[in-house]
Amino acid sequence: MMNRKQALEMLAGRITDQIVVSTYSTASEWIEIMDRDLNYFSAGAMGLASSHGLGLALACPERRVIVLDGDGSLLMNLGTLVTIGKVAPRNLTHLVFRNGTYEANGGHPTPGPEADFEGHARAAGITRAFTARTVAEFEERLDYVLNEDGPVFGCVAVEQGPLGPRSYKDMYKAERRAALRAVLSA
């Protein structure tokens, strides 16, 4: 099975001007790999990363928005798939790193570690959906993640990463949001 950091490093190698929305454990790894103004950290309420991403995709139709979600987070807001499926922004990619645990909260299992998120996405009307279980499968999908007319959904099966506590203080500070606004309004 893939290591999440490996997958994020592969993605980072292809990132240019996209807005990347991340949350909790995925966010703390993403910021280590690619600290930049076009990052958006979904803070304050678990589960809403893809909702923030939807708003950003509508606000910035000329840019691709890539959401890096967790399975525990998505399970708190499954309806988001239906909302995104209906609104269907062409510039939104929603990736869910499925490790079957609430990694940020002590590594307890989610109620459904093997949940079929690709199936959920398809049932919600997001037809461009895939599951990647290996590094090679994820690599093969990178063009799709970055360029396919969306909404695109991908479930990336990964092993559990390091357990918390992690510090989110730096990534959630107001200066980061201001920097993103400055880039987008330039």
Place this chain on the structure above:
Amino acid sequence: MSIETKTDVDKLHGAKVIEQIKAAGVKYILSVPDLHTSSGLLRPIANDGEFEHIRVCKEDECLGVAAGLTYGNLRSLMLVQYTGFLYAMNAIRGVAIEQKLPICMMIGMLGKEPGVPPTQSRRFGLRIIEPILDVMGITRTCIESDADVHRIAPAIDEAWRLSRPTAILIGGRPE
């Protein structure tokens, strides 16, 4: 037997509320249906081509979508029932308040007795709305009849000017 009748002065017309929403430059309506505002506000909004209307599945989604929209300076209005406001409390705290965002919430006060202040309603859920808003430091505007609607656009403008959330409580039932 007494029959309560509404005079024109007491009425709240949805069309006048919608005029104010448009005057405030709101483009996106993010909604979960509320019986209180269903026919007088939500249906006409859904049929109004000037709005982009997004039906969400749960009220807290509105906070994420509205937050993202602010990055394009796009104004949105969350149209929900007071029960949905209560449901979304943590997202309101974490996204609207702590990130100091101009999230504008129009909240239907389903079951509020006409002319009775929310804090004096017989319904527990309605009585607690204003105290909760006060504790959270969210400004509020109560709309009971057409005489109050002129306060809607300024409330939204003020939220954007100060980058802070605001709540517009719809007490009268729009018709």
